[in-house]
Amino acid sequence: MLMIFTEAEARYLHDRDLGRLATIGPAGAPQNHPVAFWVDERAGTIDIGGPDLAASRKYRNIQADPRVSLVVDDNAPHPVGPGGQRGRGVEIRGVAExxxxxxxxxxxxxxxxxxxxxxxxxTWNVDAPGGGSRNV
Known part of the structure; x- marks a missing residue:
């Protein structure tokens, strides 16, 4: 089994079903779109779906440039970060197919x-206060 996410990241992502997908628009500017997603831990991928997806701007953007970023975040019910911060989340940067x-x-x-x-x-404030990043 391919393990892309830490145990805390995987748990966090599995408990949520809405994220924001950033794609690169025709003029080179980022475009953000709310999306539903599912983590396939065995394949080490994330699937994003929607109604009539092939007719969407995000789909056409990816046809032109497959670089994307998916942000899944929320406010915790209790402080989780430095100074009593409640914000936490995961950003996944990669290539879309x-x-x-x-x-x-x-x-x-x-x-x-x-x-x-x-x-x-x-990540920020998911498994411990503060954040970090890594290439996979």
């Missing part, structure tokens, strides 16, 4: 999927 799956990730979604292959992971 456009794939078509046999069945939609959930009913109402298309069979088109954005598959994120992580290259760098940045």
């Amino acid at each position: 456009l794939v078509r799956v046999e069945r939609p990730l959930i009913p109402g979604f298309s069979q088109d999927v954005i598959r994120l292959r992580p290259r760098r992971i940045v």
